[in-house]
Amino acid sequence: MKQYFLNSKERTGSFYRDGEDAPNILFITVDMISADCYHKDRPLSQVINTPNIDSIAEEGTSFNNAFTPSPLCGPARAAIFTGMHPPYLSNGERSPVGMKIDLELHDAIFQDYLKRVGYVLKHTGKCHVGVEKFIRTFGENIHAWDRWGPPTEDDDRYLAYLADMNVKLPRYRKELRGLQIDKLSPANSFGGWIEQSDGEDFPLDAHYSVFLAKLAVEQIKAAKIQSPGKPIFSQIDFFDPHQPYSIPSGLEGRYEQIRRVIVPPKSFEPFDENNPNRNKTLDLYKQYWGMYDEELVKDYIACHLLQVEVVDHALGHMIRFLKEENMWDEMAVVFSADHGDMNGRLAMADKGSYFIPEIYRVPMHVKPPSSKNVTVKDCGELVSTIDIAPTILAFACIKCPDAMEGDDLHKLMIGGERRPLTQVYQTGVHVGTNYGFAFQFEHQDRHMFYGYNVTTGHEELYDVNLDDQVNLFEMEEFLNQKPTIVELAAELLQSDPRWAGYWASYRLHNARFLPINKTDMQMLKPI
Template identity: 25%
Template sequence: MQRPNVVLIMTDQQRWDTLGCYGNEVIQTPNLDWLASEGTVFDSAYSPSPSCIPARACLLTGMDPWNTGILGMGRGGERHMGIGFEHTLPGELAKAGYHTQGVGKMHFYPQRSLNGFHHTVLDESGREEDPRFTSDYKQWFERNKTGEYGMTDHGIGWNSWMARPYHAPEFLHPTNWTVNESLKFLKQRDPSKPFFLKTSFARPHSPYDALPYFFELYMQKNLPKAQVGEWAAMHDVPKDASSTDAWRGVRSDEDIRQARAGYYGSINHIDHQIGRLLSYLKGSGLMNNTVVIFTSDHGDMLGDHHLWRKTYAYEGSAHIPLIVKLPKSMGRTVERTDAPVLLQDIMPTVMEAVGLDIPQTVDGKSVIGAMKGRSAEARDFIHGEHSTCYSEEQEMQYVTDGRVKYIWFPRIGTEQLFDLSSDPYELTDLAQRPEHREQLAAWRQRLISVLEPRSAGMTDGDRLVSQAGKPFVKSPHYAERLARFPLPF
């Protein structure tokens, strides 16, 4: 029998609490909720480095951020994924005889690099970082538009909190294009081989430009308000808030409501288009022998704690959706699991599901044990990090088991502790409360145990060492890979 096919569906910047199967009673996501009913929902899935490039590098390679060498998208991290990874998920599947295709946002650099795919068809939003690069979507948009307008004539930036309905005909929206190109691949692929398809949407990442139907639908609904912790006044900075691309600051309830209407509408639209993809898999008989995975690279704060976008350890930014459906021939799986998991776990999960050896470079762990109810195989906790991006004070390290979260800010020397079981939106910081002193110390020690083997000066083995005023910590693995495979530009 042919190895199982694999379809990996990925959204960009979608937080965990924006699906019906995660308890959201406002948003409409019937297709993903159906997928969840057929597979396993991971209630404690996290991004190991919650911004686009470092998170996607972890998914691509199955490696931790320290080993990919990409710790963020700012002054302390390397901005480009680059090439030269010894093992990638599409590369290993291609070597095993799979026909591999990437559709949508890859965020590779160079932008036409394949990183193991046989072929990519790209929507890279506004990124044109290579000489003469124009994305396939943009070329298609320009050929098919019905008037004298451009992709961004709605006037909203790629990282803005602003929102409004999409300005062009529905068929031109990148969400539709991404599924159309995915269906084209499924119909034109090599039928003699199993396939790996990554369908990667550029939304609900800004711009929050939902189609008019979906935007108006959610403007009429009672949307969740922003969650603001008792500690969040530190992010009330009027100067920062004044930017249309603000990463923090107090915005009006109406601004937040419009942003959330655009964001929710984008997700509803994506769900409709995913329905087309799932319908084809079912109608063609492919679903019976296909592993289907849905996830996102990171979340979006959407005004929670006066913050926007990503890079933070907080739930809105770091907590992501993850749904995995195995073919029925692989046996029953649990409906939900609270095992803490990360994006780098997707590669070994796929490798185990299709019967291939997991490369030694992989740091992630297959989640199939958790899906089968083998709780003893779960980690005690997971670790995430992000280097300085918007501001030095936001550089962070975090550890969590999905029930408790500890955050350390190396550049300002502070820490936070949250009880996620009773406080899922992190409204109450327990770090300074005497009754939580022992718990705080225990979680701090867990972070020390992760950082000590790096010998990067962040801990002396007994305590965490402030990085204030010091050079940014960089992983040596990025420079090592760059020396072997220099970037061409």
């Protein structure tokens, strides 16, 4: 086993490599995708058409219980890159002054280790964890934008791409809008169907996601010229299917097919503003999105599925190129997402600072090089996006760095066991400010998701495997489980200093379930 240092001169960032395997690696993420689009238990997963994404799963393993530790773009991506629970809990656009919002230059991300052992790094699309860190790791020629939405109008390369196709910038032909509290005035945009700025149809291959995939192809071509013989790591981070949607021309028939079979979620219902027991956090988000109309919900869901089909079409360009170049078979491929989407449940779109499992669940498909065995095609083991970094590093024979909390998922792909996984889910700042933590546990063969809201003490309990979620703590059967849950939470929160801030209020909100002791409630006592 050979020792390396991320900084050889200062001998810092020690890590080890056991072997010389260095396959080309492709890492693909989508942004804010609903389990409706990929989870086999969801009816709409049988409606959506994603042959290219499916091919990754067919040649590898699908992890059917994969979750992100944060349902917000920036923190979720920071967790993926560092292989740890996120170091901050908010996207930069909405954070109050004084909050940490980006990765620091000294933060080690898995791409740093690949670069150190000789990989040529290429990236295109969304980064949203701070440009400085990405430039330092990937190099000055990187194509990464650090914002929540794509820079379609100020991306020079995209504008040149459109000009070469003789296509003008897009505008909305039909736009979906939520309503304000008066249920009359237009509110937030969900996007919709696009056309060229002169009213002409907008071609599918002119779409920004297709541009990103084709740019990734050009980057791989460049890498083979720049560093012939060196292994390539290519990362592509799509914005889609994040709203506001941008459905190009030519998908009208698919829209009609999809919309005909959409049934609004059971939890979609008119607002009951007089219900004293309603969840105030969810109430805030419902008001923010203004999904009062059932037809709007159907259109939103249809657009979400269509946008995933656009991404799949884009990936088709990349996969065909890799196969034509005889690179695909021995390439390691990981496909996942930063977080989920409510997709009309509880009359909500998007994600936020709350604990519905729908926004924590993500797809996870891992295709190893064909020379590596796969015996488990569908894995139900609980896994996390913090497992992505150790898994990718393992393909390059790099031992998981001590700081990383995840594990190499290839162990599960060959029928083995992973090291124990501690999952702590955290909320922060989005539309509203709502800090809290959550964790999962098994109860009578049910997979449960428990969430605690710090400020209010409001507690939530969900069955992860249910399609449409309701807070089970509203039922007497589950209130009886409260002492057991408090015991589990107390053990978790005292196990790591990172969760100590939650423990301070949690022990007060649940004092009646905890033993009286003589410890200092301040947790810190001067001597």
